[in-house]
Amino acid sequence: MGKKASDKTSLYTEEELLEMVRLWVPPERVPGRVRIKDTSDFFQVDYDDVVVLGGVPYLVRNNEREGRFGIEDQQKFWVKRAIDLKTGRIKILKWTFWETFTGRIGSLVFECVRSPLKEARILNIVRGRPDFMQGETFMDAAGNPLRIMDFIHGKSLEDITLTLGASHEDYFFNHYPGLLSEFITAVEAIAFLHAHGEKHGDLRRDHLLKDNATGRYRWIDFDYNYRHRANKFSYDMFGLGNILIYITGRGDVTTHNLSHNAPDTLSGLDSDDLNIVFNYRVANLRKVYPYIPEPLNRVLLHFSAGASVYYLNTAELLADLKEAFSILK
Template identity: 40%
Template sequence: MRCPDKMQALNLLFVWKPGFKSPRKAHATREDTMDTSSDLRDAVEKYLHVRPQEVKIHEKPDDFFSINRGDIVFVDGLRYVISGTARERSLGLDDEPKYWVKYAYEVETGNRKIIKLIFHEQFSVKYGDYVIKCFRSPAKEGRALECVKGHPHFMQGHTAVAKGNQAIRVINHISGGTLLSRIENYAGTHETYFHEFLPSLLGLFLPCVQSLDVLHRSGIRHGDVRSDHLLLDKETGKLRWIDFDYDFVFSEAPFALDLLGIGNILSELVGKGERTIHNLRSNRRLTERLGSLTPEDFSVVEASRLMNWKKLYPYVPDSLNRVLMHFAAGAELHYESVSEIAEDLAYAAAIV
């Protein structure tokens, strides 16, 4: 995708980004009841190891603020014991509650689940002269779950109907940390990381890049491609994409934000988890190299995110740096598809 003149100096501006403020409490029609029957109290005690005097039941879970640990949610004929509320993992929002996402146990089987309740929000991204509308779409996530059913590199789940015809997503729990945490937890030097640890990470990441083509061929975007949306499944040893409920409208390049997300993750992989050069300024050995950086070395959409890591670390191979530079402000050509990125990355990863 050749950059037209009006897109030479792109800047990413979040007019509003979800997560910075908690969503306002909905004024829902409540259909919650309290139950003292032994079987539900037994279920809560079995999974949470505390026996309540009574259990709050949600048959129409439209007010997610009212659903708390120890409550029971009925979805599509099945009962779930709520064990907690999910929290944001990254973007400076660590521990920010995601009240519409609940951890749960399926009462009949004991399987751990994630219950994603209905929550709509939207924000805009300024992309040069364009403004891209981004929004949360539960229906789109449901379509994505159907599209990737059985695929080892995506979370698994289904859309279930609760009372009131609410399309709630029930997701299988994945045990494992994020790709971002795996990068950041490496304690050695960058050079040691690059030569001894990065090759295995690229081997894990490449199939995930290729797997996004499954969605794109069906006209579906992931919508929020980030390194904290890749979990390393302890059972399979594979990275798996999670959280498909964001979507965006950009007719000029329908999958652009997904592709840019891949570039951002690759930059974090090569940079050993660094998103900006701020933390590197204290490294005296890099002072001269940092001074050589220009705006063209940074992301085409985020002026603080470095893409030209070879200027700081000369041992980065040209083939790998070329992939990164497709996402830089100084690039004349940008990727148009996942398959293009995957082909170049496969070649680069083979010689790291």
């Protein structure tokens, strides 16, 4: 796992640290004093504190936030933005927050966990790859894995999709082929992960960021895991399908929206046309946008309520996606 012991806090004097802070922080933001904090408890580490890991001092900034499904952004106290005081680079520090919880989709209940060990394992597997976030794992003062991630400057696939094209038709013919090509590359990255026996665990459109530095998408946040059953990767396949439907529809095409904007189209849909899990989202998008070619729509239908066959692995999905893409080009 590349574990390294965290350093003693006495490596730097307060004056040395303040000098380093002045290099990277605007004068009005330089604190009067900095305190080196023990890394064992993330609740004790606040804004303007310094933590030292692997010999490197990090000036802690704000807690990260995450919003989803319309829920207001929630602070993640165990995830803090920080400045590497040696290089000035922004990093994300992720403390151990081991959490088990029950996932629920309708009446379906499944065991989930947020595991620092899993993320640390995957960081090792994907080291140097342009399609995954990068980072290193150190042990905090309590002996738990603390991950230091490179901050990715860039927008999520979710946000990018919504900004492209003047209309869906314009988007589909002028922007979508490029986006689909990038998505195929992102699916290949997940295939790499699966080939190493690891699930991503939380494949979402906001967990795919386009890195401004490379112009390529990177998957982020691999610390979720779910207790799989008959097929280890089918929940990841569900995530990939949702993203594919999202980018193909240029956002979620919902029955609610159609009832307002295109009631005739809505009346032409039946329950089989909807997403197999989120049955307010349309999966059979060709019924809404008839210029979507059949081969591409057939891929989408694997994620619809009417499907009788599902993709069991990324290889099956990639084969169909590449065929559909060849027609779009």
